[in-house]
Amino acid sequence: MEYPIVKIDQLVKRYGEKIAVDHFSLEIREGEILGLLGPNGSGKTTTINCLLSLLKYDKGEVEVFGKHMTPSAYEIKKDIGVVMQNVAVIDEFSVYENIDFFCGLYITDKAKRKELTESAIAFAGLEDYVKYRPKKLSGGLLRRLNIACGIVHKPKLIIFDEPTVAVDPQSRNAILEGIRRLNKEGATIIYTSHYMEEVEGLCSRIVIMDRGKNVISGTATELKASLKNRETVTVELKEISEEQIWGLQKINHVYEVKQSGEKLIIRCDGGSHNLVHIMNYLIEEQIEFGRVNSELPTLNDVFLEITGKELRD
Amino acid sequence: MFLHVLKYKLKEMFRMKWALGWTILFPIALATAFYFGFGNLIKESSDTFKPVPVAYVTEDAQEQIDPFAIVLKQLSDKDAEEQLFRLKICKETEAKKLLKDEKIDGIFYGGNGKEPALVIEKNGMNQTFLSQFLREYQNKALMYETTGELSASEISLQTLRFKNDPISPLMNFFFALLAMASLFSSWLSVTAMNGISAAQSDRGKRYECAPVPKTISVLAAATAGIIVQIFSNILLVLYIEGVLQLSFHASFLSVVFVTSLGGIIGITSGMAFSVLAAKSETLKIVLPLAFTMTCSFLSGLMVDSMKQFVETKMPLLNKINPAAVMTDALYTLGTYGTGNRYYQDIIIMIVMIIVFVAVGIAGLSRRSYDNI
Numbered sequence: 027m028e029y030p031i032v033k034i035d036q037l038v039k040r041y042g043e044k045i046a047v048d049h050f051s052l053e054i055r056e057g058e059i060l061g062l063l064g065p066n067g068s069g070k071t072t073t074i075n076c077l078l079s080l081l082k083y084d085k086g087e088v089e090v091f092g093k094h095m096t097p098s099a100y101e102i103k104k105d106i107g108v109v110m111q112n113v114a115v116i117d118e119f120s121v122y123e124n125i126d127f128f129c130g131l132y133i134t135d136k137a138k139r140k141e142l143t144e145s146a147i148a149f150a151g152l153e154d155y156v157k158y159r160p161k162k163l164s165g166g167l168l169r170r171l172n173i174a175c176g177i178v179h180k181p182k183l184i185i186f187d188e189p190t191v192a193v194d195p196q197s198r199n200a201i202l203e204g205i206r207r208l209n210k211e212g213a214t215i216i217y218t219s220h221y222m223e224e225v226e227g228l229c230s231r232i233v234i235m236d237r238g239k240n241v242i243s244g245t246a247t248e249l250k251a252s253l254k255n256r257e258t259v260t261v262e263l264k265e266i267s268e269e270q271i272w273g274l275q276k277i278n279h280v281y282e283v284k285q286s287g288e289k290l291i292i293r294c295d296g297g298s299h300n301l302v303h304i305m306n307y308l309i310e311e312q313i314e315f316g317r318v319n320s321e322l323p324t325l326n327d328v329f330l331e332i333t334g335k336e337l338r339d
Numbered sequence: 340m341f342l343h344v345l346k347y348k349l350k351e352m353f354r355m356k357w358a359l360g361w362t363i364l365f366p367i368a369l370a371t372a373f374y375f376g377f378g379n380l381i382k383e384s385s386d387t388f389k390p391v392p393v394a395y396v397t398e399d400a401q402e403q404i405d406p407f408a409i410v411l412k413q414l415s416d417k418d419a420e421e422q423l424f425r426l427k428i429c430k431e432t433e434a435k436k437l438l439k440d441e442k443i444d445g446i447f448y449g450g451n452g453k454e455p456a457l458v459i460e461k462n463g464m465n466q467t468f469l470s471q472f473l474r475e476y477q478n479k480a481l482m483y484e485t486t487g488e489l490s491a492s493e494i495s496l497q498t499l500r501f502k503n504d505p506i507s508p509l510m511n512f513f514f515a516l517l518a519m520a521s522l523f524s525s526w527l528s529v530t531a532m533n534g535i536s537a538a539q540s541d542r543g544k545r546y547e548c549a550p551v552p553k554t555i556s557v558l559a560a561a562t563a564g565i566i567v568q569i570f571s572n573i574l575l576v577l578y579i580e581g582v583l584q585l586s587f588h589a590s591f592l593s594v595v596f597v598t599s600l601g602g603i604i605g606i607t608s609g610m611a612f613s614v615l616a617a618k619s620e621t622l623k624i625v626l627p628l629a630f631t632m633t634c635s636f637l638s639g640l641m642v643d644s645m646k647q648f649v650e651t652k653m654p655l656l657n658k659i660n661p662a663a664v665m666t667d668a669l670y671t672l673g674t675y676g677t678g679n680r681y682y683q684d685i686i687i688m689i690v691m692i693i694v695f696v697a698v699g700i701a702g703l704s705r706r707s708y709d710n711i
Contacts, residue, residue: 041710078548080537082709100550108548114541116534118354123347130343131549175545 029092031056031183031214032077037086039072039238046072047083048238059205059215061229063222065333069238070218071111074185078108090183104132107181107213111188113172115160122147122156125174132179146178149204166197173201177208184208185216190224202228222325232325236333249328254281256323257294259304262316266290270311277303340551341559348531348563358527362571366520367578373512374583390415391465392425392443394434397450407449410476423472445469462644462651464508470647471670478679506588506673508643513579513587514669515640518662520575521601522634524568525627528609529616531560532699538617538708553704561606561699568602569595588673597672600688601665605631607692608661610699617702631662638662661691 032054039047047069054060064070075081077088079097088095090102115124126143133139147153150170160168169189177184186205190198202224209215219225225232226246233243242249250256256279266285274283274290279297283290294300301320308315352358395411408428415426427434427443437443438458444465449455457473459466533539535556537547546556576594579585587594609627616622637660639646646663649656657663668684675681 080544080547080708098552100552103548103550106548108545110541110545112541114545116351116542118351119347123350127343127347128545128549130347131340131546131551134340134343 029089030054031058031091032216033087033089033092034073034077035087035089037073037076037083037088039069039076039081039083046238047076049086050235050238050240052233052240052243054214054216056214057209057212058231059209059217059229061225061232062216062218062235063220063225063232063329064218064235068235068333070235071187072238073235074187074216074218078106078185104179105182107177107179107184109173109176109184109186109189111191113160113168115168115171115175117160120157120159121152121163121171121174124160124171125178128175129178142178142180146174149177149207150174151200166193166200169193169197169201173204177213181213183214183216187218188220189217190219190221198224222329226325234329234332241332242328246325249325250323253323253328253331254295255293255327256296257300258321258323259292259294259301260319260321261290261292261304261308262288262318263290263308264288264314266313270313273311274304274307277307280304341555344551344556344559345563348560349566351534352527352531352563352567355527355530358530358567361523362520362527362567363574366516366523366571366575369516369519370513370575370579370583373516374585377509377512390422390425391445391468392427393469394427394429394437394443394446396429396431396434396446396448405450406480407447407455407476411447447473459651462647464511464643467508467511467644467647470650471667471674475671475675475678475680478683506586506670510585510587510673511639511643511646511666511670513585514666515635515638515662517572517575517598517669518601518638518665519631519635519640521568521572521598521665522605522608522631522662523627524564524571524602524605525609525612525630526624527567528561528564528606529613529623529627531564532557532610532613532703533623535560536613536617536703538710539613554700557610557700557703561610564606564609565599565603568605569599572598572602586673587669589669589676593672593677594669597665597668597685600685600692601661604661604665604688604691604695607695607699610703611695614699614702634660634662638666658687659691661688664688664691 030053032052034050034052037047037050038045050069050073062070062073072081076083077090077095079088079095079099090099091105093099093102095102116127119127122143125146126139129139129143129146133142147156150173152167152170152174155163155167160171163171173186173189190201193201205215205217205228217225217229229246231243231245232249234241234249242252244252271283271285271290274280274292277300279294279300280292281295282293285291292304301318305318393411395408397405397408411424411426415422415424427437429437431446434443434446438446438460441460444463445457445459447455447457447469455473455476457469459469534542535546535553537544547553573595576587576591576598580587580591608630612626612630613623616626636642637645637649637656640662646657646666649660649663657667664684664687668681668688671678671681671684
């Protein structure tokens, strides 16, 4: 496909004086799983609502499947699936009826609808619960029903807005496996979450949003490489002199050494075998030390460095 | 697509226990309570209708040629099978004294080419009956004069075709109950619209992501509500007539027709309310409930003379209160049949439906919002 599946260009959305999305641009290619990260209120959900044409926006352009997205662009909408952050099903319908109802909004052919509904039930592992009403389902099963309703029509583009909130590890694992399967079957995925390890393990590309802007994007490795701190070595020791600390700072790639109680925290800005160089120095200087730990940066570190550590609303 | 949404909306509504309770069971329970309160009085009054004492005052004492006086006299004939009035033709001073002493329930004025008029001292069932009789006479007289079919002097009891089996004024409680039951559907409608609008619920958000034209969604949801409401009204009418054995003095289908129009007003007003209360969950409950109960109260659900009181103080309010118009249509239907006034009520109800639909469609057919 020559055109991007999604193209958002210089999107601006204001709520009165407050700017929610600030000249945000993004392109998503076919087959990608794009992770959209950002603190609360960073503009993720607003961007998705603009992308779906549920929200009016002040400026910019949104294209899906190479066509301009509008509220009545039914040809585009029939190939989009949405899994909402909150469970959005109908309490009065059984599991089967819920999935069949939402499927029927996209598919008019009855036989095809039946086939797709049964396939979505199998996909979500809800075969034993088809006659249950949502109120009788556990939190994990409800999430799976929510997903089944969003993907039943086999869309080409699926938006998952925090689908694993408040589910147990088993259900979370099943949901993530399901998303990988959908992607393998050809769906392009937009995935928002606050769980960094999920995004890191699932997404082929990550965009971090903050204050309505696209702050950084790339693969998890690329994002981590953008950090100054590439490795943190922690050493437990009883005592160390000022000269010895100064000596540690002279080791190649070490840019910061901090003493915190009986712990020495050494930060490196790249390079390789940093741990070996540090331990060799400690042995040479006959410094007694206990446990030594080396940590590589995580996506969480990237996220906190970019978005800051202060609490958000 | 319309049928798919309609089918599932019907399923949803028939499974909403609270909605069925308020739509079907509550009116039936209230009808039962009314029945035990004064059901026997209604049954007796239809068997032993007592003619209403009324005076007629004419300045020129020309009642012999005054068509209104002729009709009054015909309806006061003791030998006639259906006597509606006990008529006293007298001078104004005497009539006023009789009224003050509560010997009569009202004074009709007329003659000398003047529009007939009514004076009453207090509100009550007989006074309501007199007032509605006068209005019906004026409507019919105007119609005959306008069409040129008959001149004023030629209008007689036969041409006016008043029904001779007057309905008990206590039946107004049941008319108001039917109106309340019909308007309750505004609540049902608000709930139905909730599920198809992104501005109102997560379900609505998911729904609006689907390639379904909004007009189809709104119409399907409204149609489902109307079907549920008509079903509920039919049950209520059958219950009142079949189980409680109280007659509406009109055919079953014509009563269902009027109540169905009331149900459509309820559903379409709910569409309008869901637009007005889009952002407030509390308003979504309060608005339809307040609307239904206020309209029903003013139409006489709790106090039988309320409608007459409104008629004397603020007659326009009775014309824009759907419950009052509906009770009026049912009363007119039971008392006079399908006359001018009945059609006037039907037209008013249709206009109300058009207004509510316009507001509802204009607000609900939006597919993109400033804020959700």
